[in-house]
Amino acid sequence: MNQHHIKIDREKCIGCGLCEKDCVAHNIALEDGKARVRAQDCILCGHCVAVCPKAAVAISGYGEAPVPDRGGRLEPEAVLGVIRRRRTIRQFQDREIPEAVLAQVLEAGRITHTAKNMQDVSFIVLDREKEKIEQMAVRLFRRLKPLAGLFSPLARRSQIGDHFFFFHAPIVIVIAAKAPIDGALAAQNMEFVAEANGLGVLFSGFFTTAAGASRGIRKTLGIPRGKKAVTTLVLGYPAVKYQRSAQREALDVRYL
Ligand SMILES: Cc1cc2nc3c(=O)[nH]c(=O)nc-3n(C[C@H](O)[C@H](O)[C@H](O)COP(=O)(O)O)c2cc1C
Ligand code: SF4
Ligand code: SF4
Structure with missing residues (x-):
C-alpha cells in the first residue's frame, strides 16, 4: 500500500466537528475551533474526507480524488x-x-x-x-x-x-x-x-x-x-434466459 498522509486545511475548516464525531478511531480533535489530526496511523477509512462540508480534509497518496456525492438512490x-x-x-x-x-x-x-x-x-x-x-x-x-x-x-x-x-x-x-x-x-x-x-x-x-x-x-x-x-x-454473456425466479425456503430468522 502507498504511504498516505491526512491533512486538514485550517483556512477552510469552520470547526463544525463533523469529522471528529464520525471518526471511528477518535483520531480527530477540535482545538481552538479547528480540527486537528492526532496521529497518522489510523485505518485511513476516509470518513473525515467524505463528511467535511468544506472539503478541508485530504488524504494524500491515492491515485484518485474523492468523488462528490450527487445523490440518486436506487429503488x-x-x-x-x-x-x-x-x-x-x-x-x-x-x-x-x-x-x-x-x-x-x-x-x-x-x-x-x-x-x-x-x-x-x-x-x-x-x-x-x-x-x-x-x-x-x-x-x-x-x-x-x-x-x-x-x-x-x-x-x-x-x-x-x-x-x-x-x-x-x-x-x-x-x-x-x-x-x-x-x-x-x-x-x-x-x-x-x-x-x-x-x-x-x-x-x-x-x-x-x-x-x-x-x-x-x-x-x-x-x-x-x-x-x-x-x-x-x-x-x-448468458446463453440462457430465465422466465421466473427460483423458489427458496422461508426466512429463518429470530429476534432477540
Ligand atoms: C468484514 C468487515 C468487518 C468489519 N467489522 C467492523 C467492526 O467490527 N467495527 C467497525 O467499527 N467497523 C467494521 N467494519 C467497517 C470497516 O472498518 C470499514 O468498512 C472500512 O473502514 C471502510 O470504510 P467504509 O465502509 O466507510 O468504506 C467492517 C468491515 C468489513 C468489510
Ligand atoms: S481516516 Fe478515518 S480513522 Fe483516520 S482520521 Fe479520518 S475518519 Fe478517523
Ligand atoms: S468536518 Fe471539515 S469543517 Fe468540520 S471540523 Fe472537520 S475539517 Fe473542519
Whole structure:
C-alpha cells in the first residue's frame, strides 16, 4: 500500500466537528475551533474526507480524488428484484467482454469496503492463460475423483469434462484476500455490476478448491503472499434466459 498522509486545511475548516464525531478511531480533535489530526496511523477509512462540508480534509497518496456525492438512490424493490432474479450462469455465448465492461467490474471490487479498511483484495484475471489453468484444475480433480467418490455419491456421478470449471466463459477472475469475507464482499459487488452490464456470473467453488489444493495452480496464478483464493468469478454473456425466479425456503430468522 502507498504511504498516505491526512491533512486538514485550517483556512477552510469552520470547526463544525463533523469529522471528529464520525471518526471511528477518535483520531480527530477540535482545538481552538479547528480540527486537528492526532496521529497518522489510523485505518485511513476516509470518513473525515467524505463528511467535511468544506472539503478541508485530504488524504494524500491515492491515485484518485474523492468523488462528490450527487445523490440518486436506487429503488429498494428494484434492488431486491435484481437479487431475486439473478441466477448462476453455466451457459455462455461465444462473445468477448469489452475491456470497459471488465474494467467496471474490477472497479466494483476495488472500491468495496474491507475489514479495518485493510484493502487486502487482489484480482487475477484469467484471459490468455485461462485454458491452461483450467486444464491444471481438471487434471487435479480427475486424480482426486476416485477418493472423493468414496465419500460422496455426487462426486461418483460427476463427470470432470474439459470445461468442468469455466464452462467456456470468456473471462475468469480469481479473487484473493487475507480476510475471506473481504474477497467475498468484493465478489458480490462485482457480480452486481456484471449483471447490470448484461453479463452472467458463476461463483466457481470447485476452481477455488482446486487453487487451494494445488501449489502448482497457486503458483501459476501468482497469488500474493499472505493471501489465499477466496472465490472465483466466471463471467460471460448468458446463453440462457430465465422466465421466473427460483423458489427458496422461508426466512429463518429470530429476534432477540
Ligand atoms: C468484514 C468487515 C468487518 C468489519 N467489522 C467492523 C467492526 O467490527 N467495527 C467497525 O467499527 N467497523 C467494521 N467494519 C467497517 C470497516 O472498518 C470499514 O468498512 C472500512 O473502514 C471502510 O470504510 P467504509 O465502509 O466507510 O468504506 C467492517 C468491515 C468489513 C468489510
Ligand atoms: S481516516 Fe478515518 S480513522 Fe483516520 S482520521 Fe479520518 S475518519 Fe478517523
Ligand atoms: S468536518 Fe471539515 S469543517 Fe468540520 S471540523 Fe472537520 S475539517 Fe473542519
